[in-house]
Amino acid sequence: MKRNLICIICPRGCAMTVEGEGTDLTVTGNTCPKGKQYAIDECTHPMRTVTSTVRVTNRPDTMVSVKTAAPVPKDAIFEVMKRIRATTVKAPVKAGAVLVADVFGTDVIATKSVE
Amino acid sequence: MKYHDIVIVGGGPAGMAAAVAAFDAGVTDVAILDREEKLGGILKQCIHNGFGLHKLGRELTGPEYADVYRAEVEKRGIAVYTNTMVTAVSPERVVTAQNRSGVLTLSAGAVVLAMGCRERSRGALNISGTRPAGVYSAGTAQKLMNCEGYRVGERVVILGSGDIGLIMARRLSLEGAKVEAVCEIMPYSGGLIRNIVQCLEDFGIPLYLSHTVAEIHGRRRVEGVTIAEVDDKRRVIEATKRYVPCDTLLLSCGLIPENELTRAAGIPMDPVTGGALVDEHRQTAVPGIFACGNVLQVHDLVDYVSDEAEIAGAGAAAFVRNKAENRAAVTTKAGNGVRYVLPQQVRADGGEDVSLFLRVVRPFGKVRYTVSDGERVLATANRLKAAPGEMEKITVSRDKWQNVTGPVTVSLEELA
Known part of the structure; x- marks a missing residue:
């Protein structure tokens, strides 16, 4: 297998090449160890942090921004979104509060406070 | 007239970082003026992650990055005037503003301009067609969705592959909308490569390079757009025109530093950056007036905005303490x-x-x-x-x- 990919860890956006089979993978083109790890993860089990919003029901036109506290499997993104969309919250909310617990091994947490 | 050693116009990432840096350089009488209710500027609507990797060594969302700096501002007891719109800055460093209690006039030892930028609008792009609802600048759509919870559209075409447009392509897809295409008039994208990967490729959204929106259709609401390839002079190639049904068109066609106050103060500008001409401390050609962040040059990353604002904040502090060089x-x-x-x-x-x-x-x-x-x-x-x-x-x-x-x-x- 040979796969070209662009690193999304930082804005540098290194063009990397992954070659090999199974777990025996060689990464070239990366300029840091994080990039190498990303390339291997991307070829074996791609992960993404999901960010979205949850409605605050007791405030007019107010959303609280949220994120998965850790990356989730890429193919689970829409499942995570379904769980987020089914959620509402009442203010006050503190940044860091768990709004949806236990989502693919992590939690969905608030990224801002609403008084 | 009230006096502050340093008055900062704008409380986004640039204004907050400049204030903190000025304070830490020993000038403690610092005031930030911002037209919104809360400090943070555009970061408040940028709910995606990727902020802070360079500056803070961790990956944060926009609201979290803003919170880090807001906490630093609060910790130092820096004066903050919110809901306060600056209407004039004079070369003599008198800042005029309005808020609910009326007109406010502040004189300052140094002024830091940190007003940020705004988006290029449909009017500036000269797209022909009707004028229906459903045409948004990408940042407006972002604010409506992320801060106020409106669904801006179901079938979307995005013109321009700037970072906000790319981020919105992903955001709309996550919320169940169908993003039909991103059209970029240039033969390359102006956005970060990582955003093309994680916002478009992840969601199977096509990016058409050397393409533009030639016409907008629809009476009350957008019903579709005509997209077309352009030649090397960016002229529409008639034979390539095709109709794409959609109810929403987002525009992500560049950011313009918001320099009305700067120009009115008579500060010399750089026609290429759209910001003031500055020296290495980010001091403009008018002594004691500094500029930083997107009002000076449009940045790709907020981390670099913070870096630049720290230079300006420290420069303003040095000016106030008469340490400015005259070489x-x-x-x-x-x-x-x-x-x-x-x-x-x-x-x-x-x-x-x-x-x-x-x-x-x-x-x-x-x-x-x-x-x-x-x-x-x-x-x-x-x-x-x-x-x-x-x-x-x-x-x-x-x-x-x-x-x-x-x-x-x-x-x-x-x-x-």
Whole structure:
């Protein structure tokens, strides 16, 4: 297998090449160890942090921004979104509060406070 | 008239970082004026992650990044005037503003301009067709969705592949909308490569390079757009026109530094960056008035906005404490392949390292940058690639600035 990919860890956006089979993978083109790890993860089990919003029901036109506290499997993104969309919250909310617990091994947490 | 040592116009990432840096440089009477209810500027609507990797060593969302700086501002007891709109800044450093209690006039030892930028609008793009609802600038749509919880559309075409447009393509897809296409009039994207990967490729959204929206259709609401390929002069190729049904068109076609106050103050501008001409402390040509962040030059990353604001904040503090230098300045110039260089003037004489920030005119492969005063090479830097969407930084060490008199040019050569 040979796969070209662009690193999304930082804005540098290194063009990397992954070659090999199974777990025996060689990464070239990366300029840091994080990039190498990303390339291997991307070829074996791609992960993404999901960010979205949850409605605050007791405030007019107010959303609280949220994120998965850790990356989730890429193919689970829409499942995570379904769980987020089914959620509402009442203010006050503190940044860091768990709004949806236990989502693919992590939690969905608030990224801002609403008084 | 009330006095503050430093008055900062704008409480986004630039204003907050400038305030903190000025305070930490020993000037504690600092005030931030912002037209919104809460500090944070545009970060408040940027709910995606990727902020802070460079500056804070961790990956945060926009609201979290803003909270980090807001906490630093609060910790220092810096004066904050929210819901306060600055209407004028005079060259004598008198700042006029309005808020609910009326007109406010502040005199300042130094002023830091940190008003940010705004989006290019439909009117500025001259797209023909009708004028239905459903045409938004990408940032407006972002605010409506992320802060107020409105669904802006179901079938969307995005014109322009700037980062906000790319981020919104993902955001809309996550919320169940169908993003039909992103059209980019240039033969390359102006957005960060990582955003093309994680916002478009992840969601199977096509990016059409050298394409534009030729016409908008619909009476009350957008019903579709005509997209078309453009030639090398960016003219629509008639034969390539095709109709794409959609109910929403987002525009992500560039950001314009918001410099009305700057111009009205008579501060000389750089026609290329759209911001003021500044020296290495980000001081404009009007003494005591500084500028930083997207009002000075549009940045790709908020981390670099914070860096620049710290330079301006420290510079303003030095000015207030009468430590500003009065040495002759050398000018910087954009050479081969370089669109602009900032700062446009450097007063350094060997006292400190000075970094030059620049953008290139088009994408390049492997390049070597050369900084030269015409006689001597002051610095070189090799990069694996260069793109207009990614700001470059080259640092010229302090010893190299000694005895530089002529203009300093940054140019690039493409390496095989």
